[in-house]
Amino acid sequence: xxxxxxxxxxxxxxxxxxxxxxxxxxFIRACIGYYIRKGMVRLADEEDFAQSVTAELIERLPVITxxxxxxxxxxxxxxxxxxxxxxxxxxxxxxxTEVPLLHEAEADRSADxxxxxLLESEVEQxxxxxxxxxxxxxxxxxxxxxYLDLEIFASDIRRALPNISAAAAASILxxxxxxxxxxxxxxxxxxxADALQRFGSHIIEGDxxxxxxxxxxxxxLSLLNGDPPLSAHDHxxxxxxxxxxxxxEHYPQ
Amino acid sequence: MTTxxxxxDRMHLTEEGTALYVDAIFFDRxxxxxxxxxxxxxxxxxxxxRVITLREMMKATGYAPQRPHPYFDRAxxxxxxxxxxxxxxAAAAALAVVTGGSYLLMHRTEPLxxxxxxxxxAAAPDTAGAYAPSAEAPLLADAFxxxxxxxxxxxxxxxxxxxxxxxxxxxxxxVPPVTFRWTEAPDASRMRIVTxxxxxxxxxxxxxxxxxxxGRLTPGLxxxxxxxxxxxxxxxxxxxx
Numbered sequence: 001x002x003x004x005x006x007x008x009x010x011x012x013x014x015x016x017x018x019x020x021x022x023x024x025x026x027f028i029r030a031c032i033g034y035y036i037r038k039g040m041v042r043l044a045d046e047e048d049f050a051q052s053v054t055a056e057l058i059e060r061l062p063v064i065t066x067x068x069x070x071x072x073x074x075x076x077x078x079x080x081x082x083x084x085x086x087x088x089x090x091x092x093x094x095x096x097t098e099v100p101l102l103h104e105a106e107a108d109r110s111a112d113x114x115x116x117x118l119l120e121s122e123v124e125q126x127x128x129x130x131x132x133x134x135x136x137x138x139x140x141x142x143x144x145x146x147y148l149d150l151e152i153f154a155s156d157i158r159r160a161l162p163n164i165s166a167a168a169a170a171s172i173l174x175x176x177x178x179x180x181x182x183x184x185x186x187x188x189x190x191x192x193a194d195a196l197q198r199f200g201s202h203i204i205e206g207d208x209x210x211x212x213x214x215x216x217x218x219x220x221l222s223l224l225n226g227d228p229p230l231s232a233h234d235h236x237x238x239x240x241x242x243x244x245x246x247x248x249e250h251y252p253q
Numbered sequence: 254m255t256t257x258x259x260x261x262d263r264m265h266l267t268e269e270g271t272a273l274y275v276d277a278i279f280f281d282r283x284x285x286x287x288x289x290x291x292x293x294x295x296x297x298x299x300x301x302x303r304v305i306t307l308r309e310m311m312k313a314t315g316y317a318p319q320r321p322h323p324y325f326d327r328a329x330x331x332x333x334x335x336x337x338x339x340x341x342x343a344a345a346a347a348l349a350v351v352t353g354g355s356y357l358l359m360h361r362t363e364p365l366x367x368x369x370x371x372x373x374x375a376a377a378p379d380t381a382g383a384y385a386p387s388a389e390a391p392l393l394a395d396a397f398x399x400x401x402x403x404x405x406x407x408x409x410x411x412x413x414x415x416x417x418x419x420x421x422x423x424x425x426x427x428v429p430p431v432t433f434r435w436t437e438a439p440d441a442s443r444m445r446i447v448t449x450x451x452x453x454x455x456x457x458x459x460x461x462x463x464x465x466x467x468g469r470l471t472p473g474l475x476x477x478x479x480x481x482x483x484x485x486x487x488x489x490x491x492x493x494x
Contacts, residue, residue, distance in 0.1 A: 030314035069258045071324045076272035079311050131283045134295035
């Protein structure tokens with residue numbers, strides 16, 4: 001049951017707090033439902049948890065009201081507030097992580113992990129992570145493709161190094177040709193590092209660039225898998241995600 | 254428009270800042286986010302996880318963001334012009350104030366008060382390396398505002414560079430004495446500590462892969478630069494609270 005926009009609003013929070021508390025109950029339930037599916041709250045504890053969240057919310061009403069400057073939409077603001085309350089309540093409990101409730105499509109994937117079946121939601125999640133990486137995302141995508149031996153597009157190079165010369169770009173595109181590409185990974189990273197130095201104002205050795213790429217791949221995998229980890233993405237699925245992503249609408253050529 | 258309420262004094266996203274970031278993703282408008290928010294989040298794993306989790310949760314609750322958005326669709330307001338008789342009324346009132354004030358000044362029988370001298374805001378570091386603000390202390394938040402030129406160079410999890418800075422990490426709060434550690438920098442010979450205004454408050458010759466700073470630092474955001482004889486190798490940052 002969706003929340004009533006009349007009572008689940010900033011004006012209700014500010015002027016009619018009792019009505020607001022009643023009006024936000026569906027939203028609180030929906031948020032708790034998300035944590036139940038993630039295995040962070042037990043299904044059996046749903047009712048008690050909802051009451052605890054509500055009690056905590058009532059206690060924090062003055063601060064929540066004062067801090068909101070009406071510069072974001074109200075619903076995600078309350079989502080962030082409730083998320084923090086849930087985290088606080090969980091910290092005060094014993095570890096109660098359960099096996100998460102799988103959605104049907106996730107259950108199919110977990111049945112055969114050797115098949116990198118990618119859900120659209122995971123490609124979307126990867127896109128969000130790339131947005132968060134901001135200035136580093138293009139360099140990460142190029143270097144991850146080099147590391148994972150994926151096909152490199154001219155647009156990958158252009159995005160990471162807008163000022164690159166045609167000759168330098170060609171030397172990286174040559175990685176796609178078995179006959180012309182450098183045999184060893186460190187040699188390929190040396191070529192990319194040289195391009196970064198000459199056209200990207202980055203002072204870096206090939207080996208350092210490889211280690212940077214490894215570290216950041218692990219970081220992206222950690223974000224994809226969640227905390228606590230609910231997925232089991234690895235280099236294989238990361239490779240599939242990058243290939244799908246750089247061919248998707250999120251990555252116009 | 255101020256963006257101070259989107260982050261705390263360590264630039265971590267507040268609840269409203271996290272909500273704004275999530276809305277930017279829903280609207281596919283991350284380019285419209287405040288630059289300082291994006292630059293902080295790109296290197297801060299806890300803030301990244303906050304955004305990811307909130308976005309997932311909002312999607313799970315069936316959230317459909319509404320337009321107009323209070324931030325992304327805000328209009329830049331021009332000052333409203335004054336029309337009609339009210340313009341003349343305001344002008345007449347202003348003229349009266351100026352005329353009356355001039356009359357009073359010309360007929361004063363007491364001398365005007367002397368204005369206090371303007372203090373210099375520059376603070377010189379003492380020989381022990383302690384940095385202290387001037388007598389006219391700036392706002393505390395000002396001491397934590399990032400310096401864009403150096404912030405760009407800060408090594409975070411996504412910064413590349415030959416030298417790798419180990420500690421302190423960019424999100425760390427430190428209490429002097431501070432141990433600075435790095436690796437992959439055999440040519441490192443000097444380290445500088447710089448305020449968020451770009452002022453060097455300490456310089457030290459270094460060897461090996463660590464240095465302990467024992468001076469005093471007042472609360473604020475600081476950058477540290479690792480240098481060889483010829484070039485800047487890496488830049489880190491830390492907070493003193």
